[in-house]
Amino acid sequence: QVQLEESGPGLVKPSETLSLTCTVSGYSISSGYYWGWIRQTPGKGLEWIGSIYHSGSAYYNPTLESRVTISVDTPKNQFFLRLSSVTAADTAVYYCARVLSRSGPWVYWGHGTLVNVSS
Amino acid sequence: IVLTQSPGTLSLSPGERAPLSCRASQSVSDSFLAWYQQKPGQAPRLLIYDASNRAAGIPDRFSGSGSGTDFTLTISRLEPEDSAVYYCQQYRSPPYTFGQGTRLEIK
Numbered sequence: 001q002v003q004l005e006e007s008g009p010g011l012v013k014p015s016e017t018l019s020l021t022c023t024v025s026g027y028s029i030s031s032g033y034y035w036g037w038i039r040q041t042p043g044k045g046l047e048w049i050g051s052i053y054h055s056g057s058a059y060y061n062p063t064l065e066s067r068v069t070i071s072v073d074t075p076k077n078q079f080f081l082r083l084s085s086v087t088a089a090d091t092a093v094y095y096c097a098r099v100l101s102r103s104g105p106w107v108y109w110g111h112g113t114l115v116n117v118s119s
Numbered sequence: 120i121v122l123t124q125s126p127g128t129l130s131l132s133p134g135e136r137a138p139l140s141c142r143a144s145q146s147v148s149d150s151f152l153a154w155y156q157q158k159p160g161q162a163p164r165l166l167i168y169d170a171s172n173r174a175a176g177i178p179d180r181f182s183g184s185g186s187g188t189d190f191t192l193t194i195s196r197l198e199p200e201d202s203a204v205y206y207c208q209q210y211r212s213p214p215y216t217f218g219q220g221t222r223l224e225i226k
Contacts (some may be wrong), residue, residue: 045217045220046163046206046208047217048215048217061214095162095163097162099210100168100174102151102210103210103211104153104168104208104210105153105208106153106155106163106165106208107165107168109162109163109164110162111161
């Protein structure tokens with residue numbers, strides 16, 4: 001079955017760039033569907049960060065768009081999140097996920113990875 | 120689209136029925152609304168999509184209804200394992216948004 005796993009540093013310093021990788025198994029990203037990143041904080045709850053298609057076409061939450069880049073590496077079956085100029089407000093559990101169809105909903109999720117922004 | 124869920128917390132006994140509400144600030148056309156269940160330390164799990172369709176493997180105790188701006192998740196014959204936080208989400212127009220969640224406690 002489709003499985004996703006997030007990986008990356010658990011601690012990032014303020015003003016630096018958060019970088020996460022989502023490795024997909026059980027399905028080839030190049031076969032289709034949108035893939036995305038969602039984060040969760042106690043204060044703001046669940047927040048959609050952005051989505052990417054296997055072609056590399058991506059779109060983002062306007063509240064984060066100036067700092068976010070999502071990219072894909074189809075041969076490695078991975079996609080990536082980069083969030084620049086982070087602050088403590090970016091401390092969250094970050095999930096990668098795949099949609100069921102069209103633009104959503106999110107049917108396959110990774111386990112999530114906690115990223116702390118702290119000096 | 121802002122999604123507002125109510126109540127914030129629901130405390131019910133096994134066997135009872137739980138109605139969870141999700142109200143949208145504007146119409147969610149095509150009923151592109153989903154419900155998720157999240158237990159501590161786990162990722163959200165898709166229960167309902169397109170407002171009323173159960174996802175694969177979801178028991179028929181879970182049902183969704185509604186359209187436009189008012190949606191409901193109903194959980195019948197509550198079981199202890201239903202204790203969790205439930206979220207609604209719209210995927211009709213970006214930015215895709217989630218409700219703040221309803222915490223369901225089974226006494």
